[in-house]
């Protein structure tokens with residue numbers, strides 16, 4: 295079976311963000327980049343499925359500038375077989391529909407038995423792309439899975455609902471699965487696998503050649519949230535900080 | 551202007567979030583029309599038109615069937631907006647409807663103003679204002695961002711027929727949440743560990759701090775997913791909702807799903823090395839420090 299895993303490169307969320315000159319997105323200068331957390335679960339699930347099936351090929355797909363290849367190498371080191379890099383210098387200009395259209399344009403007619411994506415990205419957090427890809431390819435979509443199994447051509451899983459309730463769902467492959475946190479335990483690439491990954495092929499395609507669709511959502515602006523006033527800030531020397539906090543605990547909560 | 555509001559029904563009940571859609575429609579200045587796949591005996595308390603399909607025949611969770619029903623209502627009503635909650639039901643169904651109607655979709659809306667809809671970016675460190683380009687917008691609302699309207703009145707019901715065709719996705723039933731071993735909802739003081747604790751061994755330090763303060767310890771989701779704490783200690787939208795007198799967040803960034811579980815706390819202390827972590831927005835006291843140094847120091851003050 296051929297398996298497609300869609301992965302996105304996102305900034306480390308602990309970064310100090312700045313706005314880009316147009317004020318439409320964050321500036322991508324001086325950021326540390328990593329694989330979207332949700333997508334790590336997607337890669338891991340694909341690798342586990344390959345281990346189960348034996349005969350399978352995992353292709354990872356990412357859209358973005360050349361730097362996304364660094365992250366693709368991690369996926370290859372985790373066990374994916376090959377990469378498809380859809381080169382686009384400013385993928386943030388595309389809305390979810392645009393991104394999903396590119397993925398669908400690549401995946402259509404390629405006979406993937408399963409497509410894995412994260413349920414959302416850490417930066418945009420829209421939770422749209424995986425489901426859109428499935429609808430575009432006219433495949434059943436099992437979204438927000440926290441459990442996955444595959445038997446006799448059928449995908450079964452548990453969707454996570456609110457408050458810890460889960461819904462059991464299943465569908466015949468081909469299908470699309472969007473992965474929620476906790477679906478599995480993503481492995482760390484081992485050194486030998488990192489070395490092997492260097493030899494795996496990453497094919498580069500250009501977004502404009504696949505056909506970029508006009509977006510359906512316009513960006514008006516990006517801004518920092520308004521600072522809430524009134525919170526007390528404790529900062530500096532450890533012993534000073536602890537005594538400041540002890541005062542709060544004593545006065546407010548008579549702790550001690 | 552007209553807004554089609556997609557109400558939610560689960561296990562014989564209308565879900566609370568349904569009433570948030572109503573107050574949002576009012577903010578928009580749009581006339582509300584409601585849609586639910588539910589039960590004639592458990593209708594939303596709402597004064598206005600309601601399209602009803604029976605969950606017993608259309609399935610409680612059946613995306614293709616619910617999409618087909620919604621498309622029929624959209625064709626009849628020609629709304630300007632189709633509004634969902636940003637819930638496991640809403641974020642699954644909304645993109646399907648957006649694609650089928652050619653609408654732009656804006657997810658997880660926090661607020662609105664003349665220029666568009668405000669959504670979080672980068673774990674709430676930034677805010678983006680967006681608007682859909684075409685005549686129809688599909689929207690999902692962040693839970694709790696719009697206060698729930700008072701449930702009142704009874705709707706004028708229009709029954710929908712079961713659409714033709716079967717869903718390739720099979721819904722096989724619900725599984726209840728595991729019974730909690732620890733009932734955090736009764737604790738007056740909760741000290742929670744986030745991913746910032748770095749490793750499993752540091753849970754003990756957080757548990758000790760909780761004990762020294764006379765409280766219970768909780769955790770954010772990554773800590774539970776990593777197996778460092780049991781699920782009954784998870785605070786947030788997919789864990790427990792708590793309302794202690796004091797909530798101490800150690801190494802927790804303050805993602806919206808976490809805040810949903812603890813925002814009813816009377817007083818919040820955050821200990822975080824990143825002064826800009828979004829938890830600062832809800833913290834009464836923000837301690838900017840490495841918790842691995844600060845927590846042991848605080849512990850010895852408390853014990854000393």
Ligand SMILES: Cc1cc2nc3c(=O)[nH]c(=O)nc-3n(C[C@H](O)[C@H](O)[C@H](O)COP(=O)(O)OP(=O)(O)OC[C@H]3O[C@@H](n4cnc5c(N)ncnc54)[C@H](O)[C@@H]3O)c2cc1C
Pocket residue numbers: 308414475743744745746747769770771772773784785786787788789790800801802803804805806807808811821822823824827839840841842
């Ligand atoms: C549908 C859905 C449901 C979810 N449900 C929940 C839920 O119920 N509960 C929940 O918690 N999450 C939930 N999440 C996940 C949520 O989005 C966040 O990913 C999660 O809350 C992040 O946990 P965290 O703050 O511990 O980790 P991170 O976001 O990684 O934050 C770690 C924090 O620790 C700080 N830090 C790092 N090192 C140190 C140090 N040495 N000293 C002090 N501070 C340090 C960092 O600055 C950072 O702010 C859900 C997500 C989705 C999509």
